[in-house]
Amino acid sequence: MVKILMHGCNGKMGRMITEIVKNEEDAVIAAGVDKFTGIPNDYPVFEKITQCDVGVDVVIDFSNAGAVDELLDYCVKKSLPVVLCTTGLSDEQLKKVDECSEKIAVLKSANMSMGINLLLKLLKDAAKVLAPAGYDIELVEKHHNQKLDAPSGTALALADSINEAMGNEYEYVYDRSQVRKKRDAKEIGISAVRAGTIVGEHEVIFAGTDEVIEFKHTAYSRSVFAKGAVEAGKFLAGQPAGMYDMGDVIQF
Numbered sequence: 001m002v003k004i005l006m007h008g009c010n011g012k013m014g015r016m017i018t019e020i021v022k023n024e025e026d027a028v029i030a031a032g033v034d035k036f037t038g039i040p041n042d043y044p045v046f047e048k049i050t051q052c053d054v055g056v057d058v059v060i061d062f063s064n065a066g067a068v069d070e071l072l073d074y075c076v077k078k079s080l081p082v083v084l085c086t087t088g089l090s091d092e093q094l095k096k097v098d099e100c101s102e103k104i105a106v107l108k109s110a111n112m113s114m115g116i117n118l119l120l121k122l123l124k125d126a127a128k129v130l131a132p133a134g135y136d137i138e139l140v141e142k143h144h145n146q147k148l149d150a151p152s153g154t155a156l157a158l159a160d161s162i163n164e165a166m167g168n169e170y171e172y173v174y175d176r177s178q179v180r181k182k183r184d185a186k187e188i189g190i191s192a193v194r195a196g197t198i199v200g201e202h203e204v205i206f207a208g209t210d211e212v213i214e215f216k217h218t219a220y221s222r223s224v225f226a227k228g229a230v231e232a233g234k235f236l237a238g239q240p241a242g243m244y245d246m247g248d249v250i251q252f
């Protein structure tokens with residue numbers, strides 16, 4: 001039985017994971033951490049990660065970028081593997097994540113869904129054919145009005161996947177409002193929409209002369225992220241130190 005510490009247990013994702021784990025035979029949430037403790041849970045909930053004294057096998061984190069440094073310090077101190085799903089981390093924090101992965105197992109992924117992880121692979125092939133043929137690349141992401149970071153971690157991961165396939169020659173452009181020149185061929189434009197309760201939509205557009213190819217992923221429920229996160233947690237418990245991603249969990 002894998003014992004999970006749910007970091008951010010009373011948020012939208014934390015609550016979804018709490019429900020999904022109830023149907024798991026080989027995993028259980030042994031404790032939660034959330035700065036908002038106003039929700040009754042079946043497991044003990046601590047306001048701060050440093051207060052948690054329950055023995056667990058793995059941490060699943062869906063919280064806030066501001067909470068991640070303390071979480072990483074705790075995981076290193078307790079030698080705990082951590083599935084890091086929070087997005088919007090700073091460059092400094094990303095460096096810290098890398099350093100921590102020398103001491104503990106860290107699985108970092110901006111999107112735990114099967115569809116996006118397949119898309120990360122498919123886009124590399126598409127870009128290798130379409131970019132040299134002169135197709136422009138643009139990305140549009142849409143999320144709910146409660147989301148703090150923009151662009152989404154997934155949009156950045158999709159752009160990084162394309163860029164990696166193209167020798168990291170592309171620059172990301174987030175805002176054209178102050179620009180008075182034509183777009184460069186080696187740009188990936190990234191636009192963000194925040195509205196209503198949209199769970200998560202990502203569109204990657206390859207636009208050539210008289211032809212457009214679009215890849216689109218729509219998450220209709222947070223359960224697609226929650227299921228992936230639980231699988232990742234079960235996979236990561238007991239793994240040696242290192243940097244992991246969803247490609248290690250979902251074998252295509």
Ligand SMILES: NC(=O)C1=CN([C@@H]2O[C@H](COP(=O)(O)OP(=O)(O)OC[C@H]3O[C@@H](n4cnc5c(N)ncnc54)[C@H](O)[C@@H]3O)[C@@H](O)[C@H]2O)C=CC1
Pocket residue numbers: 007008009010011012013014033034035036047048049061062063064065066067084085086087088109110111112113149225
């Ligand atoms: N990797 C993935 O597949 C996905 C990642 N996310 C990311 O996960 C994060 C959380 O998303 P949601 O659950 O929608 O947000 P949310 O705002 O509904 O939940 C976050 C929870 O973290 C808690 N929290 C904030 N600061 C804290 C601290 N210092 N210590 C303990 N708890 C703290 C809040 O009280 C809240 O309950 C975001 O960064 C989001 O972008 C969201 C969905 C999927």
Ligand SMILES: O=C(O)C1=N[C@H](C(=O)O)C[C@H](O)C1
Pocket residue numbers: 087110111143147148151152153154155199200201
């Ligand atoms: O905040 C969200 O909701 C989501 N965040 C992730 C991201 O930033 O990519 C993943 C998902 O799209 C939902």
